[in-house]
Amino acid sequence: MPEPTIYELSSPGRAGVRFPEPDVPATPLPEGLLRKDLPLPELSELDVVRHFTHLSTKNYSIDGGFYPLGSCTMKYNPKINEETARLPGFTMTHPLQPIETVQGNLAMMYQLQEWLKEITGFAGITLQPAAGAQGELTGVLIMRAYHCSRGDVKRTKILIPDSAHGTNPASTAMSGMEVLSLPSDARGNIDLDALRAVCDDTLAGLMLTNPNTLGLFDEHVLDIVDIVHKAGGLVYGDGANLNALLGIVRPGDTGFDIMHLNLHKTFSTPHGGGGPGSGPVVVAKHLVDFLPTPVVTIIEEGNEEMPPLYGYATPTKSIGRIKSFNGHFGMLVRAYTYISMHGAEGLREIAELSVLNANYILARLKNIYHVPYDRICMHEFVAEGKWDDAPEVHALDIAKRLMDYNFHPPTNYFPLIVHEALMIEPTETESKQTLDTFIDAMVKIAEEAHTQPELLKEAPHNTPVGRLDEIKAAKELVLCCMLPETA
Amino acid sequence: MSVPNNLKYTKTDEWIKVEGKVGTVGITDYAQDQLSDIVFVEVAVAPDEEVKKEATIATVESVKAAADVSCPVSGKVVSVNNDLPNTPELVNSDPYGKAWMVKIELSNPSELNALMDSAAYEEFIKERSH
Numbered sequence: 328m329p330e331p332t333i334y335e336l337s338s339p340g341r342a343g344v345r346f347p348e349p350d351v352p353a354t355p356l357p358e359g360l361l362r363k364d365l366p367l368p369e370l371s372e373l374d375v376v377r378h379f380t381h382l383s384t385k386n387y388s389i390d391g392g393f394y395p396l397g398s399c400t401m402k403y404n405p406k407i408n409e410e411t412a413r414l415p416g417f418t419m420t421h422p423l424q425p426i427e428t429v430q431g432n433l434a435m436m437y438q439l440q441e442w443l444k445e446i447t448g449f450a451g452i453t454l455q456p457a458a459g460a461q462g463e464l465t466g467v468l469i470m471r472a473y474h475c476s477r478g479d480v481k482r483t484k485i486l487i488p489d490s491a492h493g494t495n496p497a498s499t500a501m502s503g504m505e506v507l508s509l510p511s512d513a514r515g516n517i518d519l520d521a522l523r524a525v526c527d528d529t530l531a532g533l534m535l536t537n538p539n540t541l542g543l544f545d546e547h548v549l550d551i552v553d554i555v556h557k558a559g560g561l562v563y564g565d566g567a568n569l570n571a572l573l574g575i576v577r578p579g580d581t582g583f584d585i586m587h588l589n590l591h592k593t594f595s596t597p598h599g600g601g602g603p604g605s606g607p608v609v610v611a612k613h614l615v616d617f618l619p620t621p622v623v624t625i626i627e628e629g630n631e632e633m634p635p636l637y638g639y640a641t642p643t644k645s646i647g648r649i650k651s652f653n654g655h656f657g658m659l660v661r662a663y664t665y666i667s668m669h670g671a672e673g674l675r676e677i678a679e680l681s682v683l684n685a686n687y688i689l690a691r692l693k694n695i696y697h698v699p700y701d702r703i704c705m706h707e708f709v710a711e712g713k714w715d716d717a718p719e720v721h722a723l724d725i726a727k728r729l730m731d732y733n734f735h736p737p738t739n740y741f742p743l744i745v746h747e748a749l750m751i752e753p754t755e756t757e758s759k760q761t762l763d764t765f766i767d768a769m770v771k772i773a774e775e776a777h778t779q780p781e782l783l784k785e786a787p788h789n790t791p792v793g794r795l796d797e798i799k800a801a802k803e804l805v806l807c808c809m810l811p812e813t814a
Numbered sequence: 815m816s817v818p819n820n821l822k823y824t825k826t827d828e829w830i831k832v833e834g835k836v837g838t839v840g841i842t843d844y845a846q847d848q849l850s851d852i853v854f855v856e857v858a859v860a861p862d863e864e865v866k867k868e869a870t871i872a873t874v875e876s877v878k879a880a881a882d883v884s885c886p887v888s889g890k891v892v893s894v895n896n897d898l899p900n901t902p903e904l905v906n907s908d909p910y911g912k913a914w915m916v917k918i919e920l921s922n923p924s925e926l927n928a929l930m931d932s933a934a935y936e937e938f939i940k941e942r943s944h
Binding site for chain 1: 848853
């Protein structure tokens with residue numbers, strides 16, 4: 328049964344809280360500021376608790392089940408992260424306090440900066456960006472500032488492979504730069520001839536997602552970096568898929584100039600439900616001066632008796648402020664916790680297991696689902712949700728049917744270069760038992776697609792609401808909670 | 815997949831039908847099938863506007879993706895299909911007919927030579943689906 332809206336549950340005069348008689352004289356409000364009605368729902372506390380408890384049980388989350396949403400790295404978010412982020416030393420402070428009174432916060436941020444630089448092989452970092460896409464924008468603005476500072480103002484073109492994350496073109500367009508799409512070759516790498524053909528003195532840079540959205544590590548990454556650098560461009564790395572590389576490859580060592588990280592993917596901070604995200608940006612030595620302000624730094628070196636004094640600094644050619652204060656500080660605490668919990672060896676094991684898990688699923692499904700780029704994959708892979716002998720079934724139907732088996736659907740219809748894409752990323756936190764149950768469901772669904780296609784076409788059947796009308800939802804952009812009296 | 819033989823085709827899946835000096839442009843049946851249900855069409859040019867070959871003349875958006883429609887030839891816009899923004903589903907049901915997007919007076923008809931005929935386009939689609 329659908330849960331009524333909170334307005335439908337409302338009953339005039341019902342209250343959750345009884346206010347005491349005021350112990351000061353009532354002051355009349357100015358007539359002009361008084362409103363006649365205030366259309367808020369009226370409920371008891373119990374009504375409210377039950378309403379939101381019911382809604383929460385209809386939600387699907389990583390705490391409730393497997394969530395193989397490709398390129399989103401929906402790994403388990405350890406509960407200890409929540410403990411540390413709630414420590415009063417962190418929560419009872421304000422970023423405008425004098426730095427002497429928030430040394431713990433600053434020390435934590437400084438250490439996180441150092442760790443993230445060490446993990447990725449870069450020289451400088453900003454923790455400010457609020458999420459991955461804002462990190463991308465920060466990176467592109469740094470690119471632009473770098474070229475402009477050298478008087479190289481005709482560099483306005485940014486190359487983006489067709490296997491990149493969808494936010495890359497959007498971030499570039501937002502910065503005022505021009506996007507040029509690059510095709511992939513038959514193995515899912517960037518087409519090097521196509522790249523060479525567009526490398527000229529208008530090239531600002533290239534944005535490379537590596538591993539890309541096909542879950543493939545570009546086999547020519549060193550050549551790509553070299554070609555772009557020789558043309559005077561910079562190479563931006565989309566670090567959303569860093570989970571596959573932790574402790575194995577440092578993008579800074581392979582010549583990347585800039586990269587953003589997604590703490591809400593790789594470093595286990597919450598992802599769904601508003602996160603919020605966190606997208607630090609790391610840069611190579613020649614770009615350190617362009618970082619957003621402020622960065623956390625050591626103002627006075629410490630000695631054996633005194634710890635160092637941490638504070639803020641503004642890089643000399645800074646692109647300015649990207650986010651208020653220090654970005655999403657609570658996420659920084661969680662990522663710090665995660666990294667300290669795993670250590671260097673643990674981080675490498677995360678990458679190894681995430682790649683192993685994805686290849687295990689790939690190996691067991693690839694004779695049942697068509698895999699257009701059949702190579703050893705990294706942390707994810709793309710299968711096709713269509714069969715010539717089951718023509719009415721599409722990737723969307725498979726995704727919807729998976730919900731009946733209590734799994735979150737994989738990313739579908741992305742990347743666009745695979746027609747009926749199902750992008751599957753298990754992450755390292757899933758057990759073999761969970762992977763096997765998922766594989767069994769995928770095998771069963773492939774059978775159903777051939778024997779009972781209507782089961783898929785009408786799926787999901789076991790969810791709080793059935794198949795939604797996606798066309799209507801996309802066409803009629805009206806979201807409105809109708810009040811009972813106006814409905 | 816329908817590929818009428820009286821049209822010329824681009825590698826980016828537009829068709830053009832030339833009658834006299836005027837070419838009518840839209841997107842192909844293959845393109846609409848790839849995009850699936852079209853929910854928005856925005857024509858980005860107006861009558862009398864000069865457009866260059868490969869300039870964006872419209873944007874189509876489906877439940878899956880958004881795509882730019884590139885102009886197959888250079889010329890002056892004669893008319894645009896004003897019905898399409900209100901009935902984007904026509905791109906799915908009648909891509910070569912009611913879902914025409916722009917009519918253009920060709921300024922350089924030799925540009926047509928670089929486009930594919932129906933046999934070449936059919937071959938081009940086949941290559942891409944494997």
